Amino acid sequence: MPFSEVHRGVIRFGVFEVDLPAGRIRRNGLRVHLQDQPFRVLAMLLERPGEVVTREDLRARLWPSDTFVDFDHGLNAAVKRLRDALGDSAENPRFVETLARRGYRFLAPVELPGKAPPAGQTSVIAGLRWRFLAVGFLVVISAIGFGLHLGMRVSRALQPALPKEIRLTANSPDVPVYFAALSPDGRYLAYIDPRGTFLREIGTDESHALPLPEGFRVHHLSWYPDGTHLLAEAVAGQEQRPSLWNISVLGGAARKLVAGAEAGSVSPDGKQVAFLRGDKFDHSEIWLADTDGGGPQVAVEVPGFVVGPPAWSPDSRRFAYLQDVYWPGCATEDLRIEVYELAGRKSEVLLSDYRLQYGLVWTRNNRILFSRAEEPPNQGQSNVWSLEVDRRPGWPGGAPVRLTSGPDWKPVINMSADGKHAVFIRTNIEPAVYVADVHAKTREIGRLERLTHDEWQSRPYEWAPDGKSVLFVSDREGTFHIFRQQVGAAAPELVAGVQGSPNILRLNPERTEILYSVESDRKTADARPTETSSQNSGVPARRATNSQPEGEFQSTNVRLMRIPLDGGVSLLLLEDSGINNFQCARLPSRECLYSKYTKDALVFEEFDAKTGTKKELLRTSEPGWQSFNWSLSPDGRTVALAKKMRAAEEAEIRLVPTGGGAPRVLKVKDWGRISTLDWAANGKSFWASATLHGETRALINIDLEGRAKPVLEESKPYVGWAIPSQDGKRLAIWEATGGSNAWMLEVPPAW
Incomplete structure (x- = not known):
């Protein structure tokens, strides 16, 4: 409908009626107070329902070019007031959706003002209407009971409750938990805080410190499948660089496996460990070795660096990793989850999202759990999401599903072997x-x-x-x-x-x-493209010290x-x-x-x-x-x-x-x-x-x-x-x- 026609009538969506010429909005017939600028934002969104209205378009309409104003602050405030008036939320929008760095979109179905029917047809329409009303009334009454029952069942099926969250540690702010790892059987939690490394039995809440040498500083943990040993990244004594160690939770001396290695992860079949290496500035290589540390060899070299430990697939034939492709001065930071197939020696991109955060888990039912930051004004928060992985390496099997809600950062750490329990860290920095x-x-x-x-x-x-x-x-x-x-x-x-x-x-x-x-x-x-392992599946490419961003x-x-x-x-x-x-x-x-x-x-x-x-x-x-x-x-x-x-x-x-x-x-x-x-x-x-x-x-x-x-x-x-x-x-x-x-x-x- 042309813009001029839209502005001559009343627009309806949900329980709201918007009288654009009069500048009024009503909810269930009652007037809702809304200031001028938020109302004008709503009017622009209703002109193009379902389409993106850019921030630049809004700026041009709301503020003339010769007007000085803090545009970002003014627009954010106007949208917030509009959402308050509609009872809407930025996190779960029903009406106004935010598109990061672009603008806004109106989501709800809109009933635009229609043209009045010709005068000659009015009596015919009125005459027919009562016949349908009589029959329709009986049909509607008989269907209401069944419809409500079925509707509630369908609604519950389509909108399942979020998974249950259980607190495992209750450390005070001066001794924050840095890292935690759940045992394969889900009975024990190994965790690290400033005091040392601890083992907690979840069923009894009993904890004790693991007996480690003085000056043995643990940074990261991964359980072996037998549930009695931990692969630990640690710095021992006067050493400067971290190494991978085998630690028994039953006691005994820690055994050094690989020097100069970090963020180790044991494969589910217990035959290999994947770990990170790099130069003095970042981690740019993923290595593989036997579980006793033998035969280390590089598997993947990335342009950029790897964030956090690799996450093994249930069959131990692939692993996922979070790659950060960032070049100083670039306009965007490319964060993506990639899946590496051991047999084919190649990586494929599973998900690209600049909001991705530390921590990946690959579940037994072939899903990857990951952490993703929220959009402003909740940029200080992140939540855990789930994404199904298809049998083919690197192909998502559906849309991501959010598993948690609420404030705090929530990096995902690991999961029990049965795939029923995942551990994450809540950090309220x-x-x-x-x-x-x-x-x-x-x-x-x-x-x-x-x-x-x-x-x-x-x-x-x-x-x-x-x-x-x-x-x-x-x-x-x-x-x-x-x-x-x-x-x-x-x-x-x-x-x-x-x-x-x-x-x-x-x-x-x-x-x-x-x-x-x-x-x-x-x-x-211009920038020189960098060859990566996904471009040449035979031998991983060597990354130059100052490699350029691709494209x-x-x-x-x-x-x-x-x-x-x-x-x-x-x-x-x-x-x-x-x-x-x-x-x-x-x-x-x-x-x-x-x-x-x-x-x-x-x-x-x-x-x-x-x-x-x-x-x-x-x-x-x-x-x-x-x-x-x-x-x-x-x-x-x-x-x-x-x-x-x-x-x-x-x-x-x-x-x-x-x-x-x-x-x-x-x-x-x-x-x-x-x-x-x-x-x-x-x-x-x-x-x-x-x-x-x-x-x-x-x-x-x-x-x-x-x-x-x-x-x-x-x-x-x-x-x-x-x-x-x-x-x-x-x-x-x-x-x-x-x-x-x-x-x-x-x-x-x-x-």
Whole structure:
């Protein structure tokens, strides 16, 4: 029906009537209050029921081109109000469906306004109507009883209840469960927490620690089919790299099987183990060996890296794995489940979804259980899903089915041999902002004080010039915005006028404006294709250290915006592809830098914080260039770079003068995996998040000679970064807290 006709009548769907000309909506005849913008969103969706209405179309209709507004925030709020009025939900939509990164679609059947019948036909229609009503009334009455009974049975059959969830551990937040493995007979749970490795009898809830040598740190477990032995990934004593070990739950010494191996998984027939290997930055190879560790050989090499242990098929002829194909600066991250067939020595893609998370299980009835993240505004949650696998390798046998609901992250771990029980971890991580005082002479910090008192994701990036409030980004309204909160205040204040969903924010050299980055569109550059084992099933291809993404290199186009410190109008400063970080020095220096990923190098550009003019400063394409993190000194004279390598590698910091000259390298003894790096306010040391060789994650202070001083050691999931105030007296610290426990899922055969 033409748009003009739609707007001349009343549209009906479900129990709702929408009078578009009058701007009113009624539910069962009663008027529902709905603001103007949500109503206009509804009107646009009703114009094209069943079709995608893009966010760009909505923006063009709702806000004229010369109107300044935070479009993402405004549209998300309008859609939320519309759903509230309709009694709809984003998780299980009946009316308004969200299509990630695209727009919205109206799902329900719509009764559009029809044309009135010709005058001559009216009496005929009225005359016939009573005859059908009399007969129809008797038919309907006789069918109601049977129909209701049958309808309820069909409804229950089509909408089965979710599987039952049973809590297995009840650890407090300071001793989170890292990993858990269910024995083949489903009677025992082996699990790992900061205190050690434990065995729990599920029927009695009795637990005891497994007798392991001192300094034997277990990271991952897989049961042997006999139910008396565990394949463990562990670091023993002074060793730096993990190995695979055989541990008896009945007692006895642990036996080393394979050195330099991680995330081992025993095949159901007990004849092979699959495990991961890779370089100092990631896991890129899946290996096979005998269950005693003999005859190790590479089976699969992937472009990208493997996330988590392989999941064996019930017949031990195939295994599934989660592959993350990510290239720095690319517009998208390709996460997919692939199935490898041992006989044919080839992999096939089973499912591709950017929301896939850690953990796969292959059930006895030929289904794969996996974890998938939820869409905004529930991006801090994931749920367990089930997907049937066809007999042919790599072919799905149906649509995925969700098995769990509710908040928390839920990585799937493993399953009992009978396929009736699966174990997953519920992790309720709460990223928050803390503040602490800094002792000037000792570089020690005082007691942490929580700044953000909520469960939203919040990331601090700057202090206000007066050192009394912190600037951070947070997703407390579904998408990220910039907030400012004073120390001791109960809630933050929104910095009004920010466009898009900001990623990073910094202050300009004068400390009068906020600079922030937002993604815009994508640009395409050529890239060399990489041969994979699925392209050549004979011999797995060797992966180069800096292999390129397959096909075209689609870089993310990023805008740097500027806005007054107290909010106002955002202005475009500059735009470039692949920007991943930026920073400015403090006056009297006006040095500002941003780094960007290209297909073969990390490039640094100097830019003017007022005009946006830029020029290349330096670039690096050395091995592992994709893993560099960096920070600009307060005086703008030095860039400090550190690679985010694996914890077993010794950390180092490279100091590169911005005015030219030879770089200097600081060796940081005993510490590895420098995840974050920020200069101290006086330019004489660094605040860094690092990992002590072994287990300890900590916030450390590193002086210009490479001497490290731990200031905050935590057993909690994450210790993030620390941002110093301009006077150096305070730190704003990103840290995640929360509990983590093992749960069991009773999986019916129908799932």
